[in-house]
Amino acid sequence: MSPAEDPLDAALRPPPDETLEERALREEREEHARRVSAAIDAEIKAERLARRKKRIVRLLLLGQSESGKSTTLRQFQRLYTPTAFREERVLWRAIIQLNIVRSIRIILETLSPPDQTTIVPRPRRGSAAPSAVMMLANGSPGASTDRVPGSPGHNPYGEYSYNSGVDSDVDSDPEQHASTSRFMPNNVTLEGLRMALLPLRHVEALLIARLVPANEEEPTHLPGQPDGREIFVRPGNQWKGARSKSPDRESTRSDEPQEVLHSCSTAMQTLWNDPGVREVLRRRKIRLEEGPGFFLNDLERVTLPNYLPTDADVLRARLKTVGVSEYTFEMEVSAGRETGTEWRIVDVGGSRSQRATWVPFFDDVDAIIFLAPIAGFDQVLAEDRTMNRLEDSVLLWKAVCSNKLLANVDLVLFLNKCDILERKLNSGVKLSRYVRSYADRENTFDAVSQYLRGKFSAIHREYSPNPRKFYAFCTSVTDTTTTGGIIASVRDMVVRQHLKQSKLLA
Ligand SMILES: Nc1nc2c(ncn2[C@@H]2O[C@H](COP(=O)(O)OP(=O)(O)OP(=O)(O)O)[C@@H](O)[C@H]2O)c(=O)[nH]1
C-alpha cells in the first residue's frame, strides 16, 4: 500500500488548498501537541524509573510464642512510623485493660483454685491474726492449706516447672504459712477483695466481645492455663479497625472498662501489694512480673480515667498472634538513603500449631530476625509443658539455619529478654540446673549470655548449608533506649542484603 493509499496518511495530510495563515496555525497546534506528548512520555518514563528504583525490603520475624516478634515489629513502627504508632496508642488501652484483668484473675484463682477439693485445712503454728489468703482458700480463718495426699500439686499458672521439681516446696514450710497472716490490713479480707473485684469479670467479657470477632472460634483464651490458651486476635488491623470505629477513637476519655478498672484500682493494688499474696505466688512459682502483659506495678497510673498508654506500655502489652501477617510501611522518618524504601515485615504466630504457616514466607525474603528468649531457660512452653523453652528455641534455630530455602538469607539473632535473664540470674536461679553443659561456670549475666551466644553461633556455623553472615544481639526489645540502635543496625544490614540480592538478580 503506497502512502497515497494509506487512509491515516491521507487524514493527516494537510489540506491541498491550505492558506499560509492556516498552515501557520496548524503547525502551531502540531508543535503544542508534540510538546504535550513529549511531556507525557517523560512522565511515564520517570514513573517507571521510580518504580524500578523503589526498594521493597522483606523481613521475616521468627521465634517461639512470647519470644518478642510482635514487640520487635512494634519497635520498627515506633521508630520509623512514629505518627501512626502514636495515633494507635489509645487503641492498645483495651489490650492493657485485658492484660490487667487477666493478671488479677490468675492471682485470685491461684489463691482460690476452681477445684477446691485439692485444698484441705491443716493446723497452723504461730499465727497471730487470720490470713485473708487462707480464709479464702479454706473458708475459715486460722487454718493453713495443704494438698490432698496424692494430688500432683500441679500448678496451672506457673510456667517455671520444667525440670525444677515444681511445687516441691509448696506448703512445705509451716512458718511461711504463718507469715502470710501478718500482711493485709486488719479490716480487709481476701473474700472482701474478691467481691470488690467481681466487676472485672464483666470487664473481661466486654473486652473480649470488643476485640475478638464474633466468628472467632476460641475467643476466650486464658494465659497460663494447662492448654496454654490465651486471648488472641488475628494479625492485621481488624481489631484496631473495630476499635477505631468506637466513638472514643482519638480521645483518652474513659470508657466502661476503664471506669470499672478505676473503681477497682485500690482493691487491685491491695491484693497485689499484699506480702501474703506474694508469698503464695512465690511458693507456687508464679512470677507474674516476668510474664507477658504485666502492669500490676503500674496500677495507679494505668487505671486513671484518662489513661493513655505510653510507648513503653504499648511495647509491654501482650496480644498473642495467630496466623501470619505482612505489615507494609514506608519510613516516615528519613533514615538517610533509606527514604522511599518500602518495608514489608512478616509477623507470624510462634506457638507450635502456628509454625506450619511459616514456610510459604521463606520465599523472597531479604533477612530473618530470629528471636530466642533466653530468659526462658527455666520455663516450659505454654502449649507443651514437657518442652523447655530454651530447648525449643535451640531446635527451632537449628531448623531455620539448616533450611535450604533460607540458605542465602542472612540471619539476625536476637537473644531476647535479657532484662529478665539478668534479674533471674541475680535472684539466684542457676542456669546449670537446666543446662547441664554449663557446669560450674559463673552464674552471671555476662558469662551466661556469652555462653548461649556461642552455642547459637556454633549451630549457625554447623547447620547453614552455605557460609553466610551472622549477626547476634543481646536484646530486651521492650526497652526503647537500647533497642533503637540495634534496630538501626538491622535496618542497614537488611538494606545492604537487599541491594546485594538485587544486583545478583539484575
Ligand atoms: N521484659 C521483657 N518483656 C518482653 C521482651 N520482649 C517481649 N516481651 C514481652 O513479652 C510478651 C510477648 O511478646 P510478643 O512480642 O507478643 O511475642 P510473640 O513472639 O509475638 O508471640 P506470639 O504472637 O505468641 O508468637 C509481650 O508482653 C512483650 O511485651 C523483653 O525483651 N523483655
Ligand SMILES: [Mg+2]
Ligand atoms: Mg506475636
